[in-house]
Amino acid sequence: MPKRHSLDAVIIGAGVVGAACAFYAARSGLSVAVVDRGPVAGGTTGAGEGNLLVSDKEAGPELDLALLSTRLWRELAGELPDTEYEPKGGLVVAPDETTLKALRTYAEGQRAAGVEHAEVTADRLHDLEPHLAPGLAGAFHYPQDAQVQPAKAAARLLAASGAEVHLGEQVTEILTDATGAVRGVRTPRRELLAPAVVNAAGTWGGEIARLAGTHLPVLPRRGFVLVTEPLPRVVRHKVYAADYVADVASDSASLQSSAVVEGTPSGPVLIGATRERVGFDRTLSTEALRRLAAQAQALFPVLAQVDVQRVYHGFRPYLPDHLPAIGADLRVPGLHHACGHEGAGIGLAPGTGAIVAARLAGTEPPMDPAPFRPDRDFGEETEA
Structure with a gap:
């Protein structure tokens, strides 16, 4: 019989973005679980250089998110040991x-x-x-440009969140109720029940969206x-x-x-x-x-x-328009996205986590998340 848990949110993905979502959600007083098909930082995060850049972004929403995240990374560097945070410029x-x-x-x-x-x-x-x-x-x-060791940063954020963590478990189903609203996830080992699910699955974000019955062109x-x-x-x-x-x-x-x-x-x-x-x-x-x-x-x-x-x-x-998908997916009540950051996910993780946590907690987000709406028109492409 699968084990059942009552939570405020389940986060799919134990990379740095998922870890940041867990960290800020826990700070908002929410009970969360993180589930990943592999280890912590086993995907894009573990293959990154740890760039925390503002220099490569033109004025616009991604730069605004980068500046927010830059400030939050500085704060995190004082709280989390051994992330190799280096404000080198x-x-x-x-x-x-x-x-x-x-x-x-x-x-x-x-x-x-x-x-x-x-x-x-x-x-x-x-x-x-x-x-x-x-x-x-x-x-x-x-x-303002800086660097962290990405795998260490993800691990430290996740540990500091106190989240329930389930590694080596692939999500096989997004559970929904009779109205179509999210009520948790299923893996081969367990069901994790929650009124909110966060898709922080990185390059597999499109696959998770499909499980939820919606579309995200990652x-x-x-x-x-x-x-x-x-x-x-x-x-x-x-x-x-x-x-x-x-x-x-x-x-x-x-x-x-x-x-x-x-x-x-x-x-x-x-x-x-x-x-x-x-x-x-x-x-x-x-x-x-x-x-x-x-x-x-x-x-x-x-x-x-x-x-x-x-x-x-x-x-x-x-994602085809070069902006991540962050926030509630209005097509599936209870589904949230935090993916599609391309090569900037490590740098943008804290700001993303803070926005998602605010949405989960029903509080004011630290910046306007509208440009990152998951249900926007992406100007889609197909894989070459």
Whole structure:
């Protein structure tokens, strides 16, 4: 006989977004359970670099969510031990004057939204990053950019929530009552009963939506990361070329790459990021790795003599309009979504969790969630 539990909400997904939803829901006085088909941070979270970025977002709702989350991450860093939170700042570099001029316009739009930045002239670049390649036109420094170790962050949030956690259990059914309203979930081992279910299943968010009898067009977008041998701190900030911003916003299904290079407290340098829509194909792409290595070396020639010790990859949960789905799904009473953040889920997790928790508790959310409505028109695509 399956075990039954009475809860305020069941959260599907033990990645950083699901963990943040559990954390803030518990802070609102709610009783929650978290269920995941795998381990904590076993999906997109565990394959991420831990980016907490405002620099790569233009003025709009995603940037507003990033700024809220940036503030909340700072607060969490003082509460949660061992997340490797590092407010290192970001440096967006321009190879030529035309690109630098475009960066100025882009940065001014961000400033009006509350983003801090400062232009760095070519003659001052090496004060910030001594090993940068010569000949760059300049850069913009973003002090609000930061980093965490994503798997640790998810685990610490989940532990601090005090939530009931069920790992290695795939949700096989969303339970509903005679009116069609959610009343919990079923796994092969148990039923978890609650008047609210939160879909924080990342790249499987579309599958969970289908179980609930609705539609969310989440697609996986594959990305690779290179990890070097441990080094002295040769890269001080999160450094990337200006074309990374365009790659993030692109709708292309084909392989795109723009190196994001950063040191870590433990020594290795992380080099991302590629993007391509190939379904859940886990095949190693030598072309993707070659491009990343060449682009990283172009930014930091010193890396040409450094060994890559390992490569990992994951799948970002992509929605066609590049905004996550956050909040109540009006098509299915009691169903909430917190997925589709693509490569920004780690950075956007606290703000997402705070919005979802407010909706669950019936309180005022910390920002207007309307742009993230799960039942909006996504301008849908089909998988390439």
